[in-house]
Amino acid sequence: MQEGNCKMSDDVSIEIMLDHYRSPRNYGNVEGASSQITEHNPLCGDTLHFSIKVESGIIEDIKFVGQGCSISQGAASILTELVKGKSISDAAAISEAEFLSVLGIQLGPNREKCALLSLNALKKCIESLHI
Amino acid sequence: MQEGNCKMSDDVSIEIMLDHYRSPRNYGNVEGASSQITEHNPLCGDTLHFSIKVESGIIEDIKFVGQGCSISQGAASILTELVKGKSISDAAAISEAEFLSVLGIQLGPNREKCALLSLNALKKCIESLHI
Amino acid sequence: MSVNPELLKKDFPIFENNPGLVYLDNAATTQKPASVIRAVSNYYSTVNSNVHRGVYRISEEATELYENSRRKVSEFIGSSDPAQIVFLRNTTEAINLLSYTLGRKLKKGDEILLTEMEHHSNLIPWFFLREAGIVIRYARMKEDFTLDYEDFMNKLNPRTAIASFTHVSNVLGTINNVRELSRMCSENGTTSIVDAAQSVPHMPVDVSRIGCDYLAFSGHKMLAPAGIGVLYGRKNLLEEMPPFLGGGEMIGEVTYDGSTWAKVPWKFEAGTQNVEGAIGLSAAIDYLRSIGMDSVRNHERSMLDHILKIMHTVDDIKQFGPLDLNKRGGIFSFNIGDVKPFDLLSQATTKFAISHSIHPHDLAAFLDGRNIAIRSGHHCAMPLMGRIGVASTARISPYIYNDESELDLFFESLSACRKAIAR
Amino acid sequence: MSVNPELLKKDFPIFENNPGLVYLDNAATTQKPASVIRAVSNYYSTVNSNVHRGVYRISEEATELYENSRRKVSEFIGSSDPAQIVFLRNTTEAINLLSYTLGRKLKKGDEILLTEMEHHSNLIPWFFLREAGIVIRYARMKEDFTLDYEDFMNKLNPRTAIASFTHVSNVLGTINNVRELSRMCSENGTTSIVDAAQSVPHMPVDVSRIGCDYLAFSGHKMLAPAGIGVLYGRKNLLEEMPPFLGGGEMIGEVTYDGSTWAKVPWKFEAGTQNVEGAIGLSAAIDYLRSIGMDSVRNHERSMLDHILKIMHTVDDIKQFGPLDLNKRGGIFSFNIGDVKPFDLLSQATTKFAISHSIHPHDLAAFLDGRNIAIRSGHHCAMPLMGRIGVASTARISPYIYNDESELDLFFESLSACRKAIAR
Ligand SMILES: Cc1ncc(COP(=O)(O)O)c(C=O)c1O
Ligand SMILES: Cc1ncc(COP(=O)(O)O)c(C=O)c1O
Secondary structure (H helix, E strand, O other): OOOOOOOOOOHHHHHHHHHHHHOOOOEOOOOOOOEEEEEEOOOOOOEEEEEEEEEOOEEEEEEEEEEOOHHHHHHHHHHHHHHOOOEHHHHHOOOHHHHHHHHOOOOOHHHHHHHHHHHHHHHHHHHHHHO | OOOOOOOOOOHHHHHHHHHHHHOOOOEOOOOOOOEEEEEEOOOOOOEEEEEEEEEOOEEEEEEEEEEOOHHHHHHHHHHHHHHOOOEHHHHHHOOHHHHHHHHOOOOOHHHHHHHHHHHHHHHHHHHHHHO | OOOOHHHHHOOOHHHHHOOOOEEOEOOOOOOOOHHHHHHHHHHHHHOOOOOOOOOOHHHHHHHHHHHHHHHHHHHHOOOOOHHHEEEEOOHHHHHHHHHHHHHOOOOOOOEEEEEOOOOHHHOHHHHHHHHHOOEEEEEOEOOOOOEOHHHHHHHOOOOEEEEEEEOEOOOOOEEOOHHHHHHHHHHHOOEEEEEOOOOOOOOOOOHHHHOOOEEEEEHHHOOOOOOOEEEEEOHHHHHHOOOOOOOOOOEEEEEOOEEEEOOOOHHHOOOOOOHHHHHHHHHHHHHHHHHOHHHHHHHHHHHHHHHHHHHHHOOOEEEOOOOOHHHEOOOEEEEEOOOOOOOHHHHHHOOOOOOOOEOHHHHHHHHHHOOEEOEEEOOOOHHHHHHOOOOOEEEEEOOOOOOHHHHHHHHHHHHHHHHHHOO | OOOOHHHHHOOOHHHHHOOOOEEOEOOOOOOOOHHHHHHHHHHHHHOOOOOOOOOOHHHHHHHHHHHHHHHHHHHHOOOOOHHHEEEEOOHHHHHHHHHHHHHOOOOOOOEEEEEOOOOHHHOHHHHHHHHHOOEEEEEOEOOOOOEOHHHHHHHOOOOEEEEEEEOEOOOOOEEOOHHHHHHHHHHHOOEEEEEOOOOOOOOOOOHHHHOOOEEEEEHHHOOOOOOOEEEEEOHHHHHHOOOOOOOOOOEEEEEOOEEEEOOOOHHHOOOOOOHHHHHHHHHHHHHHHHHOHHHHHHHHHHHHHHHHHHHHHOOOEEEOOOOOHHHEOOOEEEEEOOOOOOOHHHHHHOOOOOOOOEOHHHHHHHHHHOOEEOEEEOOOOHHHHHHOOOOOEEEEEOOOOOOHHHHHHHHHHHHHHHHHHOO
16 A cells, blocks of 8 residues: 555555455464454444464464455454464553554554454453453 | 613613613503513513503503613603504504614614513513403 | 636635645535635634623624524525524534434334435434334335335335435435425325435525425535534424423523523524534535535536546446436445455355455545545445445545546546555 | 733734723633634644544544544543543533433432522523423522532432532632532432533633542633533443434444444544534643643632722622632622512502612623623523522623723723613
8 A cells, every 4th residue: 555544654564564465364264263253343344353262371373354454454464473372461461552563554543443453353352261 | 871882873862761761651550451461581581561451442551560671671661652542553563673763772682682572572462452 | 607626726725735635525524715714713803702692792793693694594595584593513413403302202103214325313313212112214225326215105104203314315425305205204294304414515405495394404514614503493393392402592581490491493502502603604605605506516416427437447446326417416435346244154264365346445545645535434324335235435525626637536546546455 | 820911812812803892701701812713723724624534634633633632621620531521512512411311310209409509501401300200409509609518418318319510600609619519429329510611711620639420611611612512421430321412423333223332432422523623622721721720710819809809889789709719710790789580569569669770781781882891691590590689690700811900990880880870
């Protein structure tokens, strides 16, 4: 999205995001998932479904399916790579600011919500493990 | 009210109004009234009570009592003089514009209501004759 | 007179401060001409004060300006009496006022008839009444994106207390024949309400010709400030209604034990009013009148004509709205490829499939990079999105300051976007 | 820092355009400094657009300005979270929102406790609930025009669901100890609501110190535009409440069959918001902060001190308000002579009697002739007028741009008026 309203501090980040959008990693459904969740941003209809498999507190597997803009879908793909193999407590501790800086694209307040949908969905997915 | 917010087109009119306010004509209650009414302007609390005696369609007697600003009370006094002896149909036909021009003072929209309270009260008083 | 966008644009300071800005989101809100901005700041700088009560010059003058604005609105929409014009915040508040006040008289099983193409503002206020057992029904939209009048007629029945319908759909552009709908309602003894948020700013609207009972619109969509909107209602109906908000200005007399109400329209204007908003709206009407509402309508019609002619330069484009220009306001919703609603089952079981669709948000973001402002999303009409089978759409809605060259630029940019981000 | 009215006056264009205007009706509405006027017109000229949804630059910037205004308001009144700040039209709408939403949960026989000194905006919305069998009670005012706290306490009982009270009376100037009242409410399990229309503009107000559940005020009384007001509510309470107005922006998800709601505060902001109003309010807060709310309060206190010292230069003057400056905001209501409520019996039976009273309207009209703007009437507090035994009063309410010389001129003119029109 070379000309998007992300203030493109980093063209490379945008290319990475678009690559994830076009070829999403970890796309699908984890078999025998420990937890799964469907979240969407009612304001724009972006939807994400995460399924995770947790063993001894470690995210052994994570997959997503979804529909929405390049930011929401690309970020979701990036997030799966980021947390796979991490402990659920480490994953749950990722702050919004941290995740945005991982993405590396400057977003306005309205599109930040797209980028953060995946992080919030994952956190809810982890929370629901304990219920 | 030499310095009032009436745009004093006519100092004489103001003096007349003030004179009526200070020494109201036809002040009191008509004995054996054909109709009477209490009206007030809720926006400022100005109150007027009219009583009229009508015979063969002629306003034989009219009196008022009231409380309020010089405009509402002075105008009421002037109105009693104006309609006494007139037919009820003539009295009922007096338009707001006509009455304002009789008073001869230019008033803003908010104070016009004070001046017109008496006319509206009289009209209601006449209407209720027919009920 | 025909509209000269290039000339008009000079009246709008935002374009001077944002050189090259192509603003195509006018169905959301419009820009403000200098004359409106000036009317508001002049008010602050000369006679700003509380209206209706002050016995001093600036308050009398402010009152005059406020009530003159009411008269101007009244004339502008063909109302026979300024007392039929209630100043509120916006269309949304107007429809809520109606749902709260008219809703009180409804009984369990009474029906409210809406259409499938309503904005949330003409849905949610009525949803509230479901708690009381009121039934909501929807007149269907046809395949050509116009309203199914027969279905509307069929759904009008002795229990239909209220029908509320949009004049122009903010998604499809569809112009409904509100005169005909109001007539059907009136014959059925049904109260008719017109959501005119997308019509009053864009075409001549005459309530006496339409014959509806109520009509609502917003200032901010017609060059005026936000925070000011209008409810038109037949005087006798407004008089019968209970008040909505209670407070200063809307009362007759108050004791600790109770209160009487002021006359209409003031009965519905509780608290300190947005006087500057009303004055701004009046200035906006002056501006629109100087152009002429027929000219505004003709301009938008020719813009839409141009759009429908050149849209196919963009591959995979799909548009949502009637193709008959007589039945369509200047609104163009579209997608590139299929932007389907999410469906977990189909999506999770099939392997991720390359599609040619571009999500509307990506379109809007890309176009923003070229200084073109368009809307993307559900346009506050989520149920309609489902009805037309999409998750969301992109939308452009030109106004008097837009011209064909901007539309050409827009379509060129769409094609460029398709190349850049289609997957 | 002490307030320099002469200097501040230069910031307000209305005084330049009305040389010699002595504006003493600030409890009704205040004038607007150039910085506020500029903030509004700058918005129109740079980033005017719809907030929250637009995926384009000016909409993102407008959203940021709007939400920054919310943060600023939140800090200004000591709220711990901007989500506790709901933008509405004015105090009146805020209290109606509460009466409609909280009122739904009340049962026949439940009580609402008000005080005898409330504005119509904090009376009528509660009166509406009487239809449902809700009982309204009033805490008494004492002879010195302060609230009878014992009576308030005594009237709090297990049925008291809600207590709503003014922080500063717009007629008497009485400052109520809302911290104490909120504490009593909270101990009794009663929801506390503070009408802060006359306090937030005039003194430091800190909701966390007060400890109330809700608090409401209006922008136009604190240098900001009309059409923007604030409801503060504890977040958990706002979250529990049902929505008030339905429409765009306040929803989660909508189908033809129902809807979910957005998070607070947006749940309560249906329809297109008054963004320019919020931006103007933010600029007004900047202006007030640059002076300091302590300084504003001290200035008004010294103005009132001066008033109470020189008022007796006018014969037959009677004032209505506490004499203790610690318990009184900058509001001075008075009459010349007795301005009694109308009483047909006594008036019609006695012959017309010369009295020394001057009706407040005549005072105001006379003073207007000298370019002094004061208020006269019932000040939207009719029941209180009866309680203090008058038909109406005159009132002055100085603000930061008024100085002692204006007060002196005012009292001289009062004396002149007495000579000219007493009967
Ligand atoms: C104490 C008090 N409460 C409420 C209000 C109502 O404020 P608004 O008209 O801005 O809603 C006012 C002012 O008019 C007031 O003085
Ligand atoms: C058809 C329609 N109805 C109602 C509304 C609501 O208008 P507002 O947000 O000004 O209340 C809009 C615009 O958002 C609209 O397009």
